[in-house]
Amino acid sequence: xxxxxxxxxxxxxxxxxxxxxxxxxxxxxxxxxxxxxxxxxxxxxxxxxxxxxxxxxxxxxxxxxxxxxxxxxxxxxxxxxxxxxxxxxxxxxxxxxxxxxxxxxxxxxxxxxxxxxxxxxxxxxxxxxxxxxxxxxxxxxxxxxxxxxxxxxxxxxxxxxxxxxxxxxxxxxxxxxxxxxxxxxxxxxxxxxxxxxxxxxxxxxxxxxxx
Numbered sequence: 737x738x739x740x741x742x743x744x745x746x747x748x749x750x751x752x753x754x755x756x757x758x759x760x761x762x763x764x765x766x767x768x769x770x771x772x773x774x775x776x777x778x779x780x781x782x783x784x785x786x787x788x789x790x791x792x793x794x795x796x797x798x799x800x801x802x803x804x805x806x807x808x809x810x811x812x813x814x815x816x817x818x819x820x821x822x823x824x825x826x827x828x829x830x831x832x833x834x835x836x837x838x839x840x841x842x843x844x845x846x847x848x849x850x851x852x853x854x855x856x857x858x859x860x861x862x863x864x865x866x867x868x869x870x871x872x873x874x875x876x877x878x879x880x881x882x883x884x885x886x887x888x889x890x891x892x893x894x895x896x897x898x899x900x901x902x903x904x905x906x907x908x909x910x911x912x913x914x915x916x917x918x919x920x921x922x923x924x925x926x927x928x929x930x931x932x933x934x935x936x937x938x939x940x941x942x943x944x945x946x947x
Contacts, residue, residue, distance in 0.1 A: 742867040746860060746874025751881055753856040757781065757849040758886035763901055764845050765890070773845045780849025781879070788857040789872055792864040804916045807854060811916070814847045815909035818902045823944040825899030848905060855912070903944055907936040 761777035821844070856875070863871040911932035918924045 737867075737869075738873060739867040739870045742863050742870035743874040743877075746863055746871040747878045748874075749859040750856045750875040750878035753852040754781065754849075754879060754882045755885070757845075757852040758882045760848045760901065760905070761845050762886050762890050763898065764842065767898065768842075773842060776842055776845040777849045780846040781853045783846075783850055784853035784857050785875070788853075788860055789864070789868075789875075792861045792868075792871075801920050803858070804920055807858075808913045808916050810854075811851065811909045811913035814851065815906045815913065817847075818844065818906035818909065819940050819944060822899045822902035822906060822940070823947075825902065826945050829897075829899060844902065844905075851909065899944070903940055904937065907933055907940050910936040910940070 757777055757780065761773050764773035764776075765771070767773075860871055860875060911929055914932050914936075915924070915926065915929050918928065
């Protein structure tokens, strides 16, 4: 029996998180002029979502503190990688009078897809014990919606330049990682992510563009 509340929760979190992965994949699609970035995005989502629904019941029993700490290491590592790549991109744009790097770092698409899927999975594993079928249905509908929306808006999405995208994504990953560290130590509201993101965006902008 489908539970509407669980379905809507699974739909909402999956739509929110995978939308960013879809946008990144479409931007790289514009650079590569091929389907390879989309394949990387799908692979990243499946890397997380398949185990989530296969062993979600067991994952939900793990201490959330350990899950968050492992996630923090992953987020900071890839945030650093994205920041370095953004800095190289801005340097090349200045050198070439506005041109940017092409066909560099398809792993970014996979990484973002894995990261965004993991964020969704943290919520999904909490919903699975309440209603597996409703959680799976909600996540599946949201995934299909992301594909449709990304395809419909591809012309607008592909105008975004890669160094700018990497700068924003690195700031988001650093902010989210910091939030999760704080959650391990003390109870905090997720709203803190907004000022954390803005702080890291200023710091990363100075590092990538000004230094």
